Amino acid sequence: MTGVDVAALDVTRERRRILHGIDAHVGTGGWLAVIGPNGAGKSTLLKAVAGLLPYSGDVRVDGVRLRDLPPRELARTIAYTPQNPVVPPQMSVREYVLLGRTPHLGYLAVPGRRDRAVADGVIERLDLADFAHREVGRLSGGERQRVVLARALTQQTPVLLLDEPTTALDLGHQQQVLELVDLLRRDDGLTVITTLHDLGLAAQYAERMLLLVEGRAAAAGTAAEVLTPDSIAEHYQAHVEVVAGRDGRPQVHLVRPRDNARGGQARPAADVGGKAGP
Numbered sequence: 297m298t299g300v301d302v303a304a305l306d307v308t309r310e311r312r313r314i315l316h317g318i319d320a321h322v323g324t325g326g327w328l329a330v331i332g333p334n335g336a337g338k339s340t341l342l343k344a345v346a347g348l349l350p351y352s353g354d355v356r357v358d359g360v361r362l363r364d365l366p367p368r369e370l371a372r373t374i375a376y377t378p379q380n381p382v383v384p385p386q387m388s389v390r391e392y393v394l395l396g397r398t399p400h401l402g403y404l405a406v407p408g409r410r411d412r413a414v415a416d417g418v419i420e421r422l423d424l425a426d427f428a429h430r431e432v433g434r435l436s437g438g439e440r441q442r443v444v445l446a447r448a449l450t451q452q453t454p455v456l457l458l459d460e461p462t463t464a465l466d467l468g469h470q471q472q473v474l475e476l477v478d479l480l481r482r483d484d485g486l487t488v489i490t491t492l493h494d495l496g497l498a499a500q501y502a503e504r505m506l507l508l509v510e511g512r513a514a515a516a517g518t519a520a521e522v523l524t525p526d527s528i529a530e531h532y533q534a535h536v537e538v539v540a541g542r543d544g545r546p547q548v549h550l551v552r553p554r555d556n557a558r559g560g561q562a563r564p565a566a567d568v569g570g571k572a573g574p
């Protein structure tokens with residue numbers, strides 16, 4: 297099968313089982329959003345798929361088992377941006393983004409004209425040209441987050457894993473980043489797996505969702521199948537309305553518990569229904 301296949305993935309850390317038998321498939325050019333409450337195991341899943349954590353089970357890209365790949369080849373297959381990236385503070389933005397070309401260079405080789413063109417192209421598309429000579433350590437949180445994404449895109453891998461890529465971004469840059477990733481998905485067949493806390497954004501961009509709860513898959517399917525008020529109340533203890541957007545995809549709105557909004561007592565979320573989903 298083409299794309300990413302995850303089968304029976306288990307991860308144990310410090311003798312605690314974090315992920316329990318996760319199965320997932322994302323076809324080439326597909327976008328899977330991994331959602332779930334804090335501590336559910338979303339970042340752990342991405343790190344395991346990126347080959348950064350030991351796991352049992354199987355992860356394949358286009359049928360090739362990732363654990364069989366040497367590190368350089370793995371880095372030419374999967375790019376990953378962590379939730380809290382550590383960046384070398386004194387490096388310039390351009391130098392840092394160019395690091396994305398490392399898996400494509402020969403041993404001891406320095407980036408060539410083509411590598412610089414790839415990096416500069418991504419810098420341009422992410423609106424970072426004005427920052428290219430600035431030190432990474434002197435950027436704002438949102439600027440830094442775009443720089444880290446730029447490095448990942450400069451890797452030019454067929455698979456992109458993004459752990460909360462928009463948390464530090466203002467509204468316009470959230471849209472810019474997700475639209476660019478979506479364009480690369482549609483035009484170049486980039487296969488994307490993201491964690492996203494913003495369920496509304498996840499619903500707009502991802503074709504499929506995997507809801508993790510305490511390390512297990514609680515639901516999987518389209519956004520409309522996974523994002524129901526009952527499911528969100530049960531797993532997030534949140535009060536929401538889910539309505540169909542213009543494009544038919546669900547929009548998720550937080551609503552105040554009725555009694556609280558009137559200044560009265562809160563009811564537990566599980567008691568509260570929501571508007572029926574689409």
Ligand SMILES: Nc1ncnc2c1ncn2[C@@H]1O[C@H](COP(=O)(O)OP(=O)(O)OP(=O)(O)O)[C@@H](O)[C@H]1O
Pocket residue numbers: 309310314332333334335336337338339340341
């Ligand atoms: N280095 C570690 N050693 C042991 N346990 C860890 C480690 N890192 C994370 N965990 C635990 O693994 C579980 C899953 O963590 P993970 O970061 O994958 O959750 P998450 O769904 O991404 O959460 P969040 O939404 O808060 O980012 C949590 O219970 C967490 O405490």
